[in-house]
Amino acid sequence: MVKSYVNNPLIKAQHQDQEFTQDQIKEFAKCANDPMYFIEQYVKIVHLERGLVPFELYDFQKNMVKTFHENRFTICKVGRQSGKSVTVIAYLLWYLLFNESVSVAMLANKAATSRELLSRMQLAYENLPFWLQQGVGVWNKGSFELENGSKIISLLLLVPLPFEVVLLIWYFSMSLHSWRTT
Numbered sequence: 001m002v003k004s005y006v007n008n009p010l011i012k013a014q015h016q017d018q019e020f021t022q023d024q025i026k027e028f029a030k031c032a033n034d035p036m037y038f039i040e041q042y043v044k045i046v047h048l049e050r051g052l053v054p055f056e057l058y059d060f061q062k063n064m065v066k067t068f069h070e071n072r073f074t075i076c077k078v079g080r081q082s083g084k085s086v087t088v089i090a091y092l093l094w095y096l097l098f099n100e101s102v103s104v105a106m107l108a109n110k111a112a113t114s115r116e117l118l119s120r121m122q123l124a125y126e127n128l129p130f131w132l133q134q135g136v137g138v139w140n141k142g143s144f145e146l147e148n149g150s151k152i153i154s155l156l157l158l159v160p161l162p163f164e165v166v167l168l169i170w171y172f173s174m175s176l177h178s179w180r181t182t
């Protein structure tokens with residue numbers, strides 16, 4: 001019996017023996033190799049009218065994911081409330097799950113903004129089946145850490161700015177890998 005993390009039946013505890021069916025092994029490999037497939041099959045987002053729904057990417061969101069995946073730096077010019085943040089969050093969820101020992105920092109000029117983004121990722125995580133999840137070591141409102149050594153932290157950017165900004169930095173171990181803005 002795979003145990004769940006303290007007080008949260010939706011996330012898997014660390015160091016559990018996870019059994020996989022043949023189909024799950026194939027599916028796991030497919031997700032690991034293809035972030036777009038993982039997102040469309042397994043990531044859930046909150047639709048403004050329909051509530052929790054599978055994330056069916058719009059074409060421009062597919063382009064964003066492809067660009068993130070194939071390039072070190074990306075700048076996107078996209079309108080307000082079009083679905084930028086969820087796209088970045090979904091890609092980063094894939095990045096944390098299927099890469100070992102990577103760290104992601106989510107920085108915003110308001111603590112509430114970076115925490116809200118983290119909470120959206122946590123909601124998506126809670127809706128993954130256990131066989132796709134990594135066991136969770138730390139899970140709180142400002143960060144979480146996975147059994148594969150990958151972690152994410154939401155931080156306050158201590159620079160006064162006249163507009164709202166979110167910076168996302170992700171890197172392998174200590175070497176800076178990439179940054180994006182949303």
Ligand SMILES: Nc1ncnc2c1ncn2[C@@H]1O[C@H](COP(=O)(O)OP(=O)(O)OP(=O)(O)O)[C@@H](O)[C@H]1O
Pocket residue numbers: 045046047048055056057058061079080081082083084085086087182
């Ligand atoms: N492909 C999609 N299908 C259904 N709903 C979507 C899709 N993409 C985004 N949404 C929903 O649209 C809303 C806005 O998304 P999001 O917050 O990512 O936009 P944004 O461009 O980052 O907004 P802002 O400009 O305010 O930062 C959210 O409720 C999100 O779940």
Ligand SMILES: [Mg+2]
Pocket residue numbers: 084085086182
């Ligand atoms: Mg946004």
